[in-house]
Amino acid sequence: MLNFVLRRLMWVLPNIVLLTFLLFAVVTNWLGSPASMMLGTDASPEAVAELNARYGFDRPVVVQYLQWIGNAATGDFGRSYATRQPVAEMIGPAIPVTLELTFWTMLLAISATLVINSIPVGKHVVGALTTGISIVGVTVPNFLLGATLISIFSVSLGWLPTTGWRPWSDGIFTHLQHLILPVLTLSAYYFSTFSMIYRAEYRQVEQQLFVRVAEAKGISRRAVSFLHVLPNAILPLVVYIGTSIGNLVGGAVVTETVFSIPGLGRLFVSAIARYDFPVMLTMGMITLAGVMLMNLAAELILALLNPQIRL
């Protein structure tokens, strides 16, 4: 077990370093520079040089990268150019918001995937319907779904608040009320992709000989589905779900913008809009590391579930 974790870490950590370095280099040097981004392309060379010197952008990329990582290890991600606040202080409060949004979304998407795709096994109508819903779910952008839900449930019917986020301290009911539409919007996409992967996998496992063998033992159809097909069909989903959770920022960015939710995604977008370089960089780094670490975690879970992978 420990051996397996170490082996995977030996593989993932260098990749994280490599990718974050690439990102760092791309953002700071290769595609323009923070200085030109802040000052605009028609800034005088003197102004650019002055700014570069002030923030240390004139040093070699490797030095800048190592310094950034060193500071980040102590919780110092620099200061926002726009608000002068430490980046850590801006990101800190946004993390639990996005985490909670992701938690409810994943809970809804995963349970809906399993429930809806398990009950109607072999029933053609429900199967075709789920496929249709999945196709709509992956092709309708979140902003359209969000706008439609707001128009119907908030504007026309007035049942739910349009946008915004209320902390738990405002009361559980208010808090959850503000969560309903964002969670629905975001989980529609995930439900659809999870469903597609799961259904394809389920159909493939169903063809396997061991399923025939299980039927030949004289056990019920339900036992065959739940004990033999489902556990094998769900394994590939684990990794996909892990990566999706890791990509909190990228996944929630549109939905958080639609519903004005003060999470990581909206912070990221506003940083981009204001050319707030340190915040942007930090978010990019967090996302890369998050995706790769969650991928690793998912692989671990997979290894625990699948005896064929030796620990």
Added chain:
Amino acid sequence: MTDPKTPPLLQVEDLRVSFGAGAHETRAVDGIGLTVERGRTHGIVGESGSGKSMLSLAIMGLVPDSGRIASGRIRLGGRDLAGLPYREMQAIRGKRIAMIFQEPMTSLNPLYTIGRQLSEAIRAHDRRASAREIRNRAIELLRRVRIPSPERRVDDYPHQMSGGMRQRVMIAMALSCGPELLIADEPTTALDVTVQVQILDLLRELQDETGMAMIFITHDLGVVAAVADEVSVMYAGRVVETGTARNIFEDAQHPYTLGLLGSRPRLDRNLHRLPTIEGAVPPPFDLPPGCRFEPRCAFATPDCAAACPGLRPFGGNHLAACFRAPVKEIAR
């Protein structure tokens, strides 16, 4: 041989398994009859595509959802199983009829230990047994199929075992509830030759111990010669010749059977090339109008293309479906 009053263990009559409907209907099994006596082994021989696997699935009540038993009877000790719903067949599958399959590498669920998969088979028909009792029975079953140190192997996962070992586990699973009939669908095809012999020996020994009947499906006449008492030769969804093993091997009447016998590798003849039957089994959606073997048959006449021959007796229970039979004289 048997008391005429007691019905044979298994009697399949005029069985048809269809896929699709209307103009697209195809018959994988088309009017098959088959009798299996208690304690005997009935070999079914045919190339791939002859419908032999679908026949065994039909007997198990496991025809895929896209197909159905269109007509015919499958009597087990007198009771008709054809068309019984999945739920009612559940009590029979695994308990009275068990089955082993061709690919031991994929016939076990990779996520569970073999002990757990054996236990599932036992518990399916004995809900009162305690966990400890079931485990002991599982170990005992592994011992019966000659798996060394079964106390340890019972906790192994399938991927930790070789193909031959897994096929032994499959046999143990099939034996778990003492079936009256074991259907073995190409049980040795995917195995190495030495392992094949071991598995065949094991099946014969177990049959002697338990007195169960066997349907042994294969494309390999050598294997049939080693295990079968009666033999049916299948071609394109039909039985073309049936009889005792002696009938088939020494007095074959149907050109197809003769072709199969001719294409067996033999050590006593020094041939440069093995004789083969030209062509392949026609798929069920593209059958010739007359005798199904006619396009590949060396003895065919225009009559053969016009109508489909039925089974005719050639002494005792020896039947063959050929207008030209006996063809031996013609061949000489």
Added chain:
Amino acid sequence: MTAVTLRRITGLTLIAFVALAGIFAPWLSAFDPNASGYDILYPASAEHPFGTDDLGRDVFTRVLYGARISLVIGPAAALIVALIGIPIGLVAGYAHGRADQMIVQVIDLFIAIPAFVLALIVMAMIGASLPNLVFVLGLVMWPEMARLVRGQVKSVRERLYIEAADAIGCSRTRILARHIWPNIMHTIAAQLAITVSTAIFTAASLGFLGLGLPPPAADWGGMVQSGFDYLSLNPWLSIAPGCAVAMTVMGFYLLGRTID
């Protein structure tokens, strides 16, 4: 009719509908998409089917002209993906051992990068314009194509007759061209359709977040965003261009999804 045929026909119909709307935009609407001469935020009416936006431009006209932009962005991005992804995939699929492993590791590394986040950052760095947008979309989407092509080549190669062709002594390019390419062409074409759909989806999302084409371009994503503040006044401002995105994305997606 099979499900795949049904999907293909639906997909083609949607694409044709959007394409015709784009091509015949000047005939379908009397207005100039960028002229702001009308009352602002005029509600939906016979004259302005979706109303006018906050600058007094006819939204229906802008949605029509938006089709032109989307139908350029999607295929152009897919072309870049094809130009990078297919050769890399072919080489990886045909290479043996270490060379293959190295390419695979590079592909896996790039696949691990969350495409949308990368697109946001790079777009912010290089600034919004049509060529930049197409470049970024190609940049973030090629690894998926390379992986697919590699897998396809590998599986076709496994089949015996390629081994036979190898043994006879055909040149590698000949084997690729004669034996492998015809077998994987259809899968790649389907994947290209999916790529077009993803590109249009991503471009619209970028536009919605303010990183699409600079104004006054009739960029669907940007239109959805600018209409968002007036959702209670006239939902069509956002929903009409949003539906246009969904239709186009779905059209190409259905065309490309050849498996169940």
